[in-house]
Amino acid sequence: MNERFLGEFVLPGVAHSVAVARHCVEEMLTAAGHRDMENALLIISELVTNSLLHTASGLHGGVVTVDVVAVDAEVVRVEVTDDGADTVPQARESGGDDCHGRGLWLVEQVSLRWGVRLLGAGQCAVWAETFTGQVVPVCAGEGVAAGVARRERGVKG
Numbered sequence: 001m002n003e004r005f006l007g008e009f010v011l012p013g014v015a016h017s018v019a020v021a022r023h024c025v026e027e028m029l030t031a032a033g034h035r036d037m038e039n040a041l042l043i044i045s046e047l048v049t050n051s052l053l054h055t056a057s058g059l060h061g062g063v064v065t066v067d068v069v070a071v072d073a074e075v076v077r078v079e080v081t082d083d084g085a086d087t088v089p090q091a092r093e094s095g096g097d098d099c100h101g102r103g104l105w106l107v108e109q110v111s112l113r114w115g116v117r118l119l120g121a122g123q124c125a126v127w128a129e130t131f132t133g134q135v136v137p138v139c140a141g142e143g144v145a146a147g148v149a150r151r152e153r154g155v156k157g
Helices: 016-031 038-054 103-110 144-153
Strands: 004-012 063-072 075-081 113-118 124-131
Touching: 004 016, 016 038, 016 063, 016 075, 038 063, 038 075, 038 103, 038 124, 103 113, 103 124
Parallel strands: none
Antiparallel strands: 004 063, 063 075, 075 124, 113 124
16 A cells, blocks of 8 residues: 555544534645545544544543545545543444434445544544545445445345
């Protein structure tokens, strides 16, 4: 892989940081030549929001750290590190009336792949990779292109 580190920034654990994170990621990706960044911006919004809602990052004095990496010319990885929680982030299905609980499910739907790295002191980093080119990549296995093709054909799973 020819990964290229694009940047890192630390934001306070307040609601306004979600918009700031989106703006910073958009600026970094634009400067690096990435074009189709809607999924990356959705992902960063969801990951920062989850950190603020479900970890110590959302408490007084908490912070989130965001890293942005160009995996290659058309794929980026965004990663959010939090201040720690008692649980490990996981995608789940929410009921139709639930106000929360769809964030990681959305990340799972729009990312090529995503995961969680457990760090010391209860901290974890949640990351996701997404395509930032203008043409959806052809995938033989699972991933966005395969999932979209299945949904278009009406196939579940």
